[in-house]
Structure formats: structure tokens, C-alpha cells
Amino acid sequence: xxxxxxxxVCGLLAVTLAxxxxxxxxxxAAKKSxxxxxxxxxxxxxxxxxxxxxxxLKQEKFEPVKSSGPTKEEEYRKFLEETExxxxxxTNLKKGVQEGQTVFIIGKLCNDxxxxxxNFRKGKEILMHLSLRFDEGIFSGKLVYNxxxxxxxxxxxxxxxxxxxxxxxxxxxxxVLNGRVQVFGDKSAAANFELKKPLDAADSVEIDGDIESLRxxxxxxxxxxxxxxxxxxxxxxKRIDITALPTGNRVDVNLHKKNKDFAFQLSMxxxxxxxxxxxxxxxxxxxxxxxGGIPVRxxxxxxxxxxNEKFGYQVFIDGKRFAAFSHRGDPSDIESVDVEGDAELYGxxxxxxxxx
Numbered sequence: 001x002x003x004x005x006x007x008x009v010c011g012l013l014a015v016t017l018a019x020x021x022x023x024x025x026x027x028x029a030a031k032k033s034x035x036x037x038x039x040x041x042x043x044x045x046x047x048x049x050x051x052x053x054x055x056x057l058k059q060e061k062f063e064p065v066k067s068s069g070p071t072k073e074e075e076y077r078k079f080l081e082e083t084e085x086x087x088x089x090x091t092n093l094k095k096g097v098q099e100g101q102t103v104f105i106i107g108k109l110c111n112d113x114x115x116x117x118x119n120f121r122k123g124k125e126i127l128m129h130l131s132l133r134f135d136e137g138i139f140s141g142k143l144v145y146n147x148x149x150x151x152x153x154x155x156x157x158x159x160x161x162x163x164x165x166x167x168x169x170x171x172x173x174x175x176v177l178n179g180r181v182q183v184f185g186d187k188s189a190a191a192n193f194e195l196k197k198p199l200d201a202a203d204s205v206e207i208d209g210d211i212e213s214l215r216x217x218x219x220x221x222x223x224x225x226x227x228x229x230x231x232x233x234x235x236x237x238k239r240i241d242i243t244a245l246p247t248g249n250r251v252d253v254n255l256h257k258k259n260k261d262f263a264f265q266l267s268m269x270x271x272x273x274x275x276x277x278x279x280x281x282x283x284x285x286x287x288x289x290x291x292g293g294i295p296v297r298x299x300x301x302x303x304x305x306x307x308n309e310k311f312g313y314q315v316f317i318d319g320k321r322f323a324a325f326s327h328r329g330d331p332s333d334i335e336s337v338d339v340e341g342d343a344e345l346y347g348x349x350x351x352x353x354x355x356x
Contacts, residue, residue: 072355076307077319079106079216080241080349088208089217093120097199100223102243102346103174105207106216113166116209118174120202125149127197128181130174132162132209143183145193160191170211173301175346177223187301187318221347227340232350235332239307241349246270246298248342253304256336263334264313264325266306268296268341277315279328292323301346307353308334 085107097103097120105118114135120128126148133142143160146153163185164170173184176199183191207214221243234240234255242253249271255264262280269276275296277289295317296302305316312326339345 070355072307072309072314072353073321075353075355076239076305076314076316076321079104079303079319080220080351081218082106082215085214085217087211087214088206089214090204090206091217092204093202093219095200096120096202097174097176097219098222099200100177100221101175101219102221103205104216104218104220105170105172105174105214107170107214108212109164109166109168109170110210110212111167113164113210116170116211117207118172119206119208120199121204121206122197122201123203125197127199127202128195129153130183132164132172134164134166134210143185143191145181145183145191147196154196156196158191158193160193162190163188166210173346175221184301188299220349221345224339224345224348226343226345227338228345228348229336229338230348231336232334234308234334234337234350236308236310237353239305239351239353240337241347241351242304242306242339242345243301243347244304244339245301245344245346246296246342247344248298251296251341251343252339253306254338254340255306255334256338257329257333258335261329263327263329264306266304266315268294270294270296270298275322277323277325279325281328286328289323289325295320295322309353 109116114133116132118128118130119126126146129144129146129148131144131146133144136142141162141164143162145158145160146156148154160183162172162183164172169186171184171186173187175182175184176195179195181191181193181195182189183193205217207217232240244251246268249269251268251270253266253268254262257263261283262278262285265276265278265280267276267278273294274290275292275294279286303318305314307314307316308331310331312324312331314321315323315325337348339348
């Protein structure tokens, strides 16, 4: 019995070792989904930001925008009626040069200037011949005044001095007053001649010689009594040009409202060395503005330009920006202008502002 059991166990073990390993039980296949297959997602690119102005300027050559004309500031710097004149210069005079008027001649001299002539004519006669000589004298040039009549120069030639230099600015001003000719060079007195022939009969003016350019020729002004007052409409878009010669310590330019308050006062305090700007409201002065010093000198002509803009006044002295002054009331409420103090007034003109 024991032998049978042993044989049986051994046989069973042999069969077990000889049998191949059982196959791995497979998982039942997953059922195929009947849902629609989604399309593959598209790659979304972040939007490209447009280049900034600075980046554009780095990438492309900058082309400046062409202006349709001079700017307001460029026009403010110019003298009244400034333009380029053809040389040699000649123009007709309708009424000659009247008592109290000033002739303005502004330009540029050549590199090697020897002579510049200004002739006020009546037909073939020369009522006044002014000649700037650069090849006479040691320290400065000579200024010659004469007349030409009946084919001959007068033997009574008058002489003075002028301050001009070759390649420099020509700023010549000639004023007729009380039978005399006042000549200013670079805005300072240069000569004072006895007037031989009245210039109100002059019918033309000629300018010739070693002059490179001429940008101003005008006859203006009159005899002004100081204090001087003039009614005007001076709203935004207007400018006022004043030419004067300080003779003392103070010169005031006042713009008045209808109620006589000061819409704007420009007070040149030569004794203090300051130009004060202020305005008055309801009879009370406001806060003074004093910055900028005083580019005005006693005995030297100044050219003042005040432009009325929407938000304030622009002030230029001798073609240079001096100050701006904000309106302290209605910019259109201006009825008159006054000039008072220690000064000789040579010109006051109201005109439209130009520029873009």
C-alpha cells in the first residue's frame, strides 16, 4: 500500500513538471467607442505685438515730417515784414520818409566788405547818400553823408563812424527828426547829421555794395508822445511789435482791459535789472513774475514782440524768446496798449500772427 502511494505521487510530480506553463489569462478587449474622435488641437500662437515707435525708429530710417511752413516761434523771431530781398535792392516810396519815421535796413555783410551805399532818390537827384566805408579809418569804418544834385556831389560832406564788421550783421536804422538825420548802427547811436534835403520828396531807395543778404527794408513809425496810448483789438492770433530806445530807469508796456484793469504789464526796471510781468484783476495786482534778467540797455534800441495766444502771451526781445505769461482772464478782453516811462518810441505795429 505504501509502495503504491509512493509510485502515484512520483508519477503525479513528473506529469506536473513536464506540462507547459499555463497561458496568461487575457483581459477582455475594450469595447470600441462610438463617440466621434476629436480633431487634434491646433497650436495657438500668441499675437505679435506691434512694434513701438522707438522700435520702428531703430528698424527704419527716420523721415522727418515736412512742415507746411514756418512755425509760430520761427515767425515770432523774425522782424516785422522780414523776407529775402533781391540784391542790389531798389524800391519805390509812395510818400517818401516823413518826419519822425524810421527806415529799417537789416541784413548780412560779405566776408570782405569794403563799401555799402544807401541812396534816397528823387529822379536823378540823390536827396541823401549814406555810405558805409570799411577801407577807411584804423579802428572802425567811416559813415559818409552827402547829396547829389545837378550832376555834382555837394562839397559839404558830413562824416561819422559806424560799428559794422565784415561778415557781420547789418542793422542800420535811419530816423528823420527835427531837421536832422539820426543814424543807428547795431541799435546804438552812430551819427547825427544835419538834413540837407527833405526826404518826404524821395520817390525811391537803392541799396548796393558788399552786402550778402537783405531781409528787412521798411519805413515805419511816426512822432510818438510819451506816455503813448492806442486803442486796439488784441485777441488771440494777434501780435504787437514795439521799437523803442530807453533813456532812463523804467519803461512799461501795458495791455488794458475794457474796465481799465491791466490784462498784462511788462515793466522794464532798468534800475533794478529786472523785467517784471504781472496782471490785475478787479483792481488788485496778482503775483509778479521776475525771472529772466533784463536784456535791455539804456541808450540802445530794443525790438519787443508780444503775441497773444490761446493760453497766454509769448514775449520776444530782439528776436529771442524772453518769457511766456499765462492769461489771468479773458484773452480777448483787451482794448488798448500804453507805452510809458523813460523812452523814445520809434514804432508800434499791430498785425496778425503767422506760422503753423
